[in-house]
Amino acid sequence: MNPEPASAGTIPRATFASLVTDRLRTNIVDGSLKPGSQLSEIELATSFGVSRGPVREALQGLVQEGLLLSEPHRGVFVPVLTGEDVRDVYVAREALESAAIRAIMSSATTAVAHDALDRLVTLMARAEAAGDWASVGNLDLEFHVALVDASSSQRLRRMFTTVISETRLCLGVLTADDARDDLVQEHRLICDAMKEGETEQALAVLRRHFDDAVVTLLRRQAPVGARPSDKVEAIS
Incomplete structure (x- = not known):
């Protein structure tokens, strides 16, 4: 996490915050920042070569996304999800995606939604074959995000944003052996x-798709600090 420092006089503060947010989000999802890790504004600002303001904005945004946890008088941490958290995330996902x-x-957009989802499944099959x-x-x-987007409900989309971020946290405990043959x-x-x-x-x-995912996640949850492999997300 050592990006080249940029000139504060040429790049807006909002852009700095976006850059920091994107990098931290990636590091949380790919396991570079392990569950339970505490994040320091000062250390992050030094690492990114920016002031503490953009870092603070980035941390606040990721807390709102559900990718970080802010504990009063303690600081900001990468969450450690319990088995009950995993179940709850998938209960929420089933409710939102079923809706x-x-x-x-019940709308006139079924054909359009099918075409968008079918394209993603085709791409998944090609990627699996390769x-x-x-x-x-x-x-x-992306399939599940597209499914919710196709509902045309702003509220479902808004609620799903947090849940899909928490799903990525759940998936961080998986290894290559957890890839499911029936996923596509x-x-x-x-x-x-x-x-x-x-x-x-x-x-x-x-x-059934979600029930299988929860079983796999609970089985693999013990090694919480393990680094995910390149198959880590192929289960959701």
Whole structure:
């Protein structure tokens, strides 16, 4: 985490804050900043070559996203999620994504939503065939974001932003052995059920998809400090 210092006179403070936010978000998600790590404004400002203001803004933004935890009189930490936290994240995801599916299926945008989701599943399958597990994982989460976006509900989107960030924290405990062979197929089944107007079938597959993810996460949660592999996100 040693970016080249930039001139404060040429780059707006907001840009500095965005750069710091992006770098910290990446370091939290990829495991460079391990669960339980405490973040220091002074140390981060020195590392990034910026003042404490942009760092403070970045930390506050990541706390709002759910990627950091602010504890009064103690500081800011990368959260350590318990088994109950993992279950709760997926309870919230099932509620939000089920609501999104119902909203899509009751609207005139089902075909458009299907096309967008189908494109992502196709890309996931190609990435899986190529052994590009990092892309599989990214496309997996992108599928679920696209699903909620297709609901056209601003409130669902807003609530989902925090939940998907917390999902990334959950996935940080996984290893290469946790990649699921049926991942692409499950996304395909959700997509196809929506295309055929089978709302309950789509919801059932989504529920099974999340149940399997929770089982895997709880099994692998013990080594919380472990570094994730390039397959780490291919389970959500």
